[in-house]
Amino acid sequence: MKDNVRNIQGWLLFAPAAILLLAFTHYPTVTTFFQSLYTNKSIIRPRRFSGIEAYESMFSDPIFWKVFVNNMWLALGTIPTSIGIAIIMALIVNKAIPGRGFLRMAYFTPTMLPMIAVANIWLFFYAPDIGLIDKVLDIFGFEGNNWLGNPSTVLPSIIVMTVWKEAGFFMVFYLAGLQTISPELEEASKLEGSSRWNYFWRIQFPLLLPTTLFVLINAFLNSFKLVDHLFVLTKGGPDNASNLILYYIYETAFSFLDISYASALTIFLLVLLALTALAQFFFLDRRTHYR
Amino acid sequence: MTYRNRIQTSVELIGAYILAGFWILPLLYAFWAAFHSSSDAMHFDIFSPLTLDNFREAWSQAPFARFSLNTFLLVSFILPGQLLISTLAAYAFVRFKFTGANVAFALVLVQLMITPEILIVQNYVTLSKLSLVDTISGMGLPYIASAFCIFLLRQAFKSIPKELEDAAELEGCGTMSILWKVYVPLATPTYIAFSLVSVSHHWNNFLWPLIISNSVETRPLTVGLGIFAAPESGVEWSILSAATLMSVAPLLIAFLIFQKQFVQSFMQAGIK
Amino acid sequence: MKKMFTKISYCLTVALGITMFSSAAIAKTELTMYYPIAVGGKLTQAVDSIVADFMAENPDIEVNAIYAGNYDDTRIKALAALESGKPAQLSVMFSIDVHELRELDAIVPFDDVVSTAEEKAWLNSFYPSLMENGIAAGKTWGIPFQRSTIVMYYNKDAYREAGLDPETPPATWGGLIAAAKALTKDDGSQWGLMIPSTGYPYWMFGALAMQNGQTLMTSGDKTNFDHPDVVEALEVWKAMGSEHKIMPEGTIEWGTLRQNFLEGKTAMMWHSTGNLTTVKKNADFDFGVAMLPAGKRRGTPTGGGNFYIFKDTTAEERDASMKLIKFMTAPENSAAWSVATGYMGVSPDAYETDTLSSYVAEFPPAAVARDQLAYATAEFSTYQTSRVKKGLNDAIQAALVGSKTPKEALSEAQAAAERILKPYR
Secondary structure, three states, X not given: OHHHHHHHHHHHHHHHHHHHHHHHHHHHHHHHHHHOOEOOOOOOOOOOEOOOHHHHHHHOOHHHHHHHHHHHHHHHHHHHHHHHHHHHHHHHHHOOOOOHHHHHHHHHHHHHOOHHHHHHHHHHHHOOOOOHHHHHHHHOOOOOOOOOOOHHHHHHHHHHHHHHHHHHHHHHHHHHHHHOOOHHXXXXXXXXXXXXXXHXXXXXXXXXXXXXXXXXXXXXXXXXXXXXXXXXXXOOOXXXXXXXXXXXXXXXXXXXXXXXXXXXXXXXXXXXXXXXXXXXXXXXXHHHHHO | OOHHHHHHHHHHHHHHHHHHHHHHHHHHHHHHHHOOOHHHHHHOOOOOOOOOHHHHHHHHHOOHHHHHHHHHHHHHHHHHHHHHHHHHHHHHHHHOOOOOHHHHHHHHHHHHHOOOOOOHHHHHHHHHHOOOOOOHHHHHHHHHOOXXXXXXXXXXXXXXXXXXXXXXXXXXXXXXXXXXXXXXXXOHHHHHHHHHHHHHHHHXXXXXXXXXXXXOOOOOHHHHHHHHOOHHHOOOHHHHHHHHHHHHHHHHHHHHHOHHHHHHHXXXXXXX | OHHHHHHHHHHHHHHHHHHHHHHHHHOOEEEEEEEOOOOOOOHHHHHHHHHHHHHHXXXXXXXXXEEOOOHHHHHHHHHHHHHOOOOOOEEEXXXXXXXXXXXXXXXXXXXXXXXXXXXXXXXXXXXXXXXXXXEEOOEEXXXXXXXXXXXXXXXXXXXXXXXXXXXXXXXXXHHHHHHHHXXXXXXXXXXXEEOOOOOOHHHHHHHHHHHOOOOOEEEOOEEOOOOHHHHHHHHHHHHHHHOOOOOOOOOOOHHHHHHHHHOOOEEEEEEEHHHHHHHHHHOOOOEEEEOOOEOOOOOEEEEXXXXXXXXXXXXXHHHHHHHHXXXXXXXXXXXXXXXXXXOEXXXXXXXXXXXXXXHHHHOOHHHHHHXXXXXXXXXXXXXXXXXXXXXXXXXXXHHHHOOOOHHHHXXXXXXXXXXXXXXXX
C-alpha cells in the first residue's frame, strides 16, 4: 500500500521535468526523424512521402561532406590544443605563486564572454591589412594575410579563437582534478630526486586521466554546438570553408526553408553525438572501475 | 632552492605572465578601442584622447537597455524554473523507488547530449504551435528541465544521510517538508554552483534566442549584439567594441567581483 | 416622468457616445513591419522618423517597425512571424524574394489591393527597372522602397596623386584596369580597386555579367551560369587580382570595404549607392562616384528592398498598409530618404521634388544611380532563390580563391541550379 503511494508520489514529483524533457528533447527527436522522410510543402508542388531520398541527397551533397570534414578538423584542432593549454594553466594556477589570482582571472575570463562577443573582437584582429594581426606582422616586415577570406587559413583562425575561449574553461576542471591528488605524492617524488617533468608525466597526468576523458568528451560535444561566431565572421564562407553542420542546418531550415533536408541533417548530427556519448559511457565507466 | 631551480621558476613565472598577457590582450584591446575614436583605434594611437562618443553612438543605434532587461528577464525565468523542477525530480529519483525510475533517469541523461539547440527546427515548430514564439518564456521553456541540474542534485541528495530524513519523519514532517527542511538546505553549495553555471550559460546563449526572438521586446543582449554587428552595414570598430563591452559588462563585472565563487562553481560542477 | 425620461436618454446618449468613442479608439489598426539594413548609417533612426511622421498624419494607424538585420535575417524573421501567432502585415524585404514568397503563398499582389484608378496609376509611377524584380506571373508583388544600383566610388585625391584626371573616371574595362594599375602602390598600402566578394558576391557578379552582355537568369526557373560570356566575366574578375594585381587575391569582405575605402586602402570600390551618404559624411578626401565601366556595354543589377503585403491580413490592415506604403514611397519622402541614405529616389517624381533636385544639383554623385538605370537589369532571382544563390556565391568565391577554375565552378553551380529548378518548369 505504502509502496503504491510512494510510486505515485515519485512520478508526480518527476512529472514536470518529464513533461518538459519529453516536449523539447524526445518528442522533437522523433518528429525530426519523420520530417526527414517527407518532402516539403509548397503550393506549387504537393507534399509526399520520400523515404530515404533526403538521406541520399545528403550523402551526395558536397557541402554536407565539407561541413562534416570541417567539424572534424575543428575538433581535431581545438581539443588537444585547448586541453594541453588548460593543463598548463591549471598547473600554473595550482601553485602558490605571486599574482595567482590575476593569472587565474586572465585565463578564465574569455569563458565568461559570449561567443558572439568573442567573434566581434577577433573579427577586427583578423581583418586584412587594417586588422591588429596584420598590422603587427607589418611591423616585423611580414606579409599580411586575408585570414578569414582564405580557405586555407579560415579554419585555423577560427580554431585559434575557439581555443582562446575554451582553454580557461577546461583549466577549471583540471584544477579540480589536481586538487584531488594528494600533495604527499609530490613530496615523495621530490625526495626521490625525480624531475618535475617526470612527476607530471608519470604521476599527475595518469591520475588526471578521468578528468581528461571527461573534458575530451565534453569538448567534442561542444565543438558541434558552438556556431555563433559564424554569424559574425564568415557565414560559412569562403565557399563553405568554415561552414559547420549546425550552421548548415540553420541555413537549410531557416534560409532555404527546406525542412525535410534540415531534418535529415539533424538526424545525422544526433547519431554522431549519440555514438560519442556511448563512447563516453564505455571508456569512463571502465576507468572509474579502475579507481 | 638551488640556483638552477631559481632560474627555472623565474622562467616559468615569466612564461605564465606572458600567457596571461596573450589571454587578456583581446579583451583589453576591445576595452581600449571602445574609448577611442575609430581611426585612432585602427592606428593604435595609444595616447589619443579618450571619448565616450562610441558608447553614445552604440546606445542610440540599438536599445541596449531593453536588451539587457530582456536577458535579465530570461535568466530570471530560467533559473528558478530549473532549480524547482530539478529539485523535485532529483528528490523523486533519490528517495522514491518508483517503477521505471532507471529507464526514466537514462532518458533524462539523454538531454545532457541532445540540447535544445540541436533540435532547433522542431522545437521552433512546437513553440509556434504553443503561440510562444517571440516571448521570453518561449525562449526559456526548453531549458527549464535541465538534465545537468537533475544529475547534480541527485548526487548531492544521495550524499545526505538517511538518518536525517528519518529523524525529520519522527518529528512528524511530511514528504514535502522533508524536502524543503532537510535536503534543500544541505545541498546549498550545489545550488549555488549550478546557478552560477546556468546564469553564465544562458546569459551568453545565442542561437536559440536568435530564432525565437523577433522583436526588440524579446531580443536578448547576445542577439542584439549579433544583429548590430551585421557585417553588411560595416559598423566601425570602436562603436562595435563599445557595443560589445556594453553587452558583456553585466556578467563580466559580476564575475570579476565574485571570481572565486564562479571558479569554485565550475569546479564543483566538473567534479560531479 | 418627463424628467426621468430626459435623464435616461441623456445617460444613454452619453453611454453610446463613450462606446463609440472607445471603439473608435480601439479600432486603431496595428501594423507590424520588418525591415532590413544592409548599408552603413543610422538608418534605423531614419526609418523611425518617417514612420513617426506617418503616424502623426494617421492617428488611427499604429505602426511597429522592427529592424531585423540584413535581408536574409529579415526574410527569416518575417516568415517566422507568419508561422507563429504574431504575424506581420507588411515588410520590406529583398526584391529578389518574390518567387519564394509566392511559392509559400505568403504575399498578395498589389493588383488585388489597389482599387481606385488613382491607385492603379500609382502602380505605374515608379521606375520600370525598379519594378522588374517585383513582377511575376503578370502581377506586381513588390513596391520599391530602398533601391540601389552598384556604383563606383573613387578617391579623387588618389587620382591626382597618380597623375590621373579625377574628372574622367574609366568608362571601359580596359580603362578601369589601366587606372587601377596606376593607383596600386608597390608597397601594398593602396590597392587600385576592390570589388567585394562576401555578403552579396552574386550581385557584383551580376554587374560584370551584364557588362559582358549576359544576365544570370533568363527567367524564374532557368539560370545562365555556364554561358561562355558569363564564365568570361568571372575570369575577368579573377584576373584583376591574380594577373593584374589591382586588388587583393582571395575574397574581399563586404563589411569592411567601406572602411577600407575611407582609410585609403583602396582607391576605388564598387559598392551600393546606399552607402553614399555615409561615405560623404566620413570621407576626409575628395571623392567621386561614377557609373560602372562597360565591357561590351554598361550594366548593373538593381538592388535593395521592396515593400510586400502579406496575405494573412484583413481588409483594414491592407488599407492601412497601402497608406503606409504610399506615404513612404511618396516623392517627397522618397527624396528625403534618398538624401539621408544614398538609396535612389524610387520614382521620376521623387527627383522632381525640390529636396532631391537641389541636392543633386549641389552633389552630382547622387544622380549616378538614377542615370545608370538606363543600363540596369533585374537582380538575380529565381525559385528557391536562397539555395540557388548560395550555389552561385560559393562558385564565385571558389573561383576567386583559386580552388576551382571559373568554368568548373560555374558549371557545377549551373548543374546544381538545374536540379533545383527543373521541377518548376
